[in-house]
Amino acid sequence: MAVTMALGVMAGCGADKGAAEEGNGGAVKETVLKIAFNQSENHPQYKALAAFGEKLKEETAGAYSLEIAPNALLGDQRATAELVQSGTIAMAVVGNPIVENFNKEFAVIGLPYIYDSLDHQKEVFTSGVLDELFASTEANGFFVAGSFTAGSRNVYTDKPIETPEDLAGYKVRVMESDTMVKMLDLMGGVGTPMGQGEVYTAVQQGVLEGGENNEVTYADLKHYEIAPYFSYTQHLMVPDLIIINDDIYNGMTAENKEIFDNLMNETIINEFEVWNESVEAAKAIAVENGATFVDVNIKPFQENVKPLHDEVTAASEGAKAIYEAIRGLVK
Ligand code: GCU
The missing domain is CATH 3.40.190.170 (Bacterial extracellular solute-binding protein, family 7)
Incomplete structure (x- = not known):
């Protein structure tokens, strides 16, 4: 089966045709999600994101892939949060204090000594107790898709x-x-x-x-x-928060959203596993x-x-x- 790839030049260009159109004779629209990252390629979060990107591409049958811009190439975290807000790029990894400037309640999850251990933090990040908080910045044009540990x-x-x-x-x-x-x-x-x-x-x-x-x-x-x-x-x-532009996420089919969300959860857990080795x-x-x-x-x-x-x-x-x-x- 010949599948023509139409390349989205900018993150989030065009609607998500997704895998649904494949086999319909229609082209699969490929959307490249550009993600800003202020650490190097050696960082465990970079490795976790790279693995996430590969699986995303595979599981969405090419509809979505990830392009990581490391080493603060797109600016410091404050600047990249604004690029996500405006939809200039799709995603960014930003420290919790950056998002706290949009909703003060984020201050809670970045309080000193609020987590007793990495295990406690992992439980918090994966138990769903932060779901409402993470959705709360939607009015600002983005929301938090997940959060990575960055140790102590x-x-x-x-x-x-x-x-x-x-x-x-x-x-x-x-x-x-x-x-x-x-x-x-x-x-x-x-x-x-x-x-x-x-x-x-x-x-x-x-x-x-x-x-x-x-x-x-x-x-x-x-x-x-x-x-x-x-x-x-x-x-x-x-926490290091993975933020995504609202419109870009909402442009995904229900099926691709589910793939994205499941892979994100998996990535969060994997990053916890490799953190200590990196330390x-x-x-x-x-x-x-x-x-x-x-x-x-x-x-x-x-x-x-x-x-x-x-x-x-x-x-x-x-x-x-x-x-x-x-x-x-x-x-
Ligand atoms: C950590 C964190 C980054 C953050 C950095 C900082 O490395 O993981 O997200 O940018 O600290 O101090 O600014």
């Missing part, structure tokens, strides 16, 4: 950070939201919001004393060169390059950020309900 985030700077006092006067870069700034301030330092790509130079030039991130990004961006002490404050396990590899690279990993008693930090839990959950009934649902899943 920890502070790195020019000295070990073992107590909140150690952070006094230290300007530490945080992701761009009010909650992130308040969190770092409560932890004892000075939260300074900026995009990930500017951190290396800012620390090198003394504009910042350090950053906070997971081991994978710390090693991938060679931040050990400018901030060699990585202290296990474990203050965040912030070990990243740590080895950082240590080889002179980094020191410091164990920390997290209790004082946990105590310090409690007012932020109260503030964020008191903001709305919805926020409180999400908080309780997440804590209710602790085993």
